[in-house]
Amino acid sequence: MATNRETPIQIRKEEFKKIGYQLIDAVADFFDTIEEKPVTTGESPRQLQTIIGTQSIPEEGKSVEEILTKATDLLFNHSLFNGHPKFFGYITSSPAPIGALADLLAAAVNPNVGANSLSPIATEIEKQTVKWLAELIGVSPNYGGLLVSGGNMANFTAFLAARTAKAPKTIKEEGMATVAQQLTVYCSKTTHTWIDKAAVLFGLGTNAIRWIPTDSQNKMDNNVLEQTIKADLANECQPIMVIGTAGDVSTGAVDNLKGIASICQAYDLWFHIDGAYGIPAAVIPELNDVFEGIQAADSIALDPHKWLYSPLEAGCTLVKNPNHLLETYSSHPVYYNFSTTDEVPALNYYEYGFQNSRGFRALKVWLTLQQVGQRGYIKMIGEDIALSKLLFDLANKHSELEAITQNLSIATFRYIPLDYRPATEEETDYLNRLNESLLNELQQGGQVFLSNAIVNGAYCLRACIVNFRTSKKDIEEIIAIIVDEGRKKHNQLLTKID
Numbered sequence: 001m002a003t004n005r006e007t008p009i010q011i012r013k014e015e016f017k018k019i020g021y022q023l024i025d026a027v028a029d030f031f032d033t034i035e036e037k038p039v040t041t042g043e044s045p046r047q048l049q050t051i052i053g054t055q056s057i058p059e060e061g062k063s064v065e066e067i068l069t070k071a072t073d074l075l076f077n078h079s080l081f082n083g084h085p086k087f088f089g090y091i092t093s094s095p096a097p098i099g100a101l102a103d104l105l106a107a108a109v110n111p112n113v114g115a116n117s118l119s120p121i122a123t124e125i126e127k128q129t130v131k132w133l134a135e136l137i138g139v140s141p142n143y144g145g146l147l148v149s150g151g152n153m154a155n156f157t158a159f160l161a162a163r164t165a166k167a168p169k170t171i172k173e174e175g176m177a178t179v180a181q182q183l184t185v186y187c188s189k190t191t192h193t194w195i196d197k198a199a200v201l202f203g204l205g206t207n208a209i210r211w212i213p214t215d216s217q218n219k220m221d222n223n224v225l226e227q228t229i230k231a232d233l234a235n236e237c238q239p240i241m242v243i244g245t246a247g248d249v250s251t252g253a254v255d256n257l258k259g260i261a262s263i264c265q266a267y268d269l270w271f272h273i274d275g276a277y278g279i280p281a282a283v284i285p286e287l288n289d290v291f292e293g294i295q296a297a298d299s300i301a302l303d304p305h306k307w308l309y310s311p312l313e314a315g316c317t318l319v320k321n322p323n324h325l326l327e328t329y330s331s332h333p334v335y336y337n338f339s340t341t342d343e344v345p346a347l348n349y350y351e352y353g354f355q356n357s358r359g360f361r362a363l364k365v366w367l368t369l370q371q372v373g374q375r376g377y378i379k380m381i382g383e384d385i386a387l388s389k390l391l392f393d394l395a396n397k398h399s400e401l402e403a404i405t406q407n408l409s410i411a412t413f414r415y416i417p418l419d420y421r422p423a424t425e426e427e428t429d430y431l432n433r434l435n436e437s438l439l440n441e442l443q444q445g446g447q448v449f450l451s452n453a454i455v456n457g458a459y460c461l462r463a464c465i466v467n468f469r470t471s472k473k474d475i476e477e478i479i480a481i482i483v484d485e486g487r488k489k490h491n492q493l494l495t496k497i498d
């Protein structure tokens, strides 16, 4: 023991080893048997409150072994497992096992990656992680940036940098009062809801968002985009940025990024890409065409905790010219701050974004990138896409399913009772209701977890495969599960109507 002080928080070495190994054993068993468990138990908040009890904060401390065993038990028996091979809801991936070990290691050393002097090696590792992420998706390794908590924060971090770069220079001191013309931003109507929060948070207001319609493939209509920018300029607004989506959250569509890039160049606008979900697929050589234009982005948001399989939380903002981050988030001029004797000036991450004290998120991403390698990601992401296409094809062939869309690793489809062809509005409404209650049933049932998408007014089931445990067999099995539950639900609803 390195210290003589007796505190209730210390754990002696022998005990730490014993309970630590027990925990590792339990986690190893959990990973090994996850597919035998239900995806979720579907228990209600009230049931769960009863299980954990309603007692007040303990007055006296308890044995570590006892409380850790209890917590392990609670988590393994009452959680929803996004690492389950039949979990396809929203965009939440199976976590990489090495990420769990990395978080343990990071928490043990606990570097504060806000300042270089507090986290010398961690800062260098984060820098390298950011560079590798840029290389992985195929943009210049000179992009700079930082890790944040997720896609929302990654987009916010870029949004404020864009506002600082394009709004009147006095905005940092004077605030929005200095802005004579309404600042406007452009994105497709499929853009994730972070944009609403950003417009509120950074003072533009949600009326500043120009929601551009999409074409038949769910991509932003770039002609309407350009017309809208022109109309705003004529109306004395000041357009500042366009947001392209690389993998929209509902259907996985990737905007025509090259087209957006040239519009941004023509009108001197900041080009941001929200690639929180989809941009890792740019690693696949066959998809080069789909992602053409990303090299022109002024900023990119991506989420290692989605398709790169990092455990929550890990998002990343990449900025082509990282000085924009310093200009936005550092309170001192760049040149004065860190004149070190080193050939490379120290990077203090608190000057790159919103956080001051920062955890070592980069470690889990850095280690996973090394374990898997570029080729490993090409393989895994490619397989996820192939499984999604298989799901779409099986739905397409099935007489009681209608396949709707398939992009990247997202398939949407719906259940339609045999020989049921909706002709009237009422029948279309019924199908929407049927699929909604089918989804609720499936989400509670624990056999498979899907989410929903509304595509051209149709309520669809949506499967997003960012799951390295999923196999062909799982896809075939869920088709049977969905049809089976769909029939039951249809019969149930019919009886209710009668």
Ligand SMILES: *Cc1c(COP(=O)(O)O)cnc(C)c1O
Residues within 6 Å of the ligand: 091, 149, 150, 151, 152, 153, 192, 194, 245, 247, 248, 249, 274, 275, 276, 277, 278, 303, 315
């Ligand atoms: C998931 C997602 C977000 C939000 O990311 P969080 O990590 O949940 O904050 C933003 N945009 C897109 C396109 C996404 O898929």
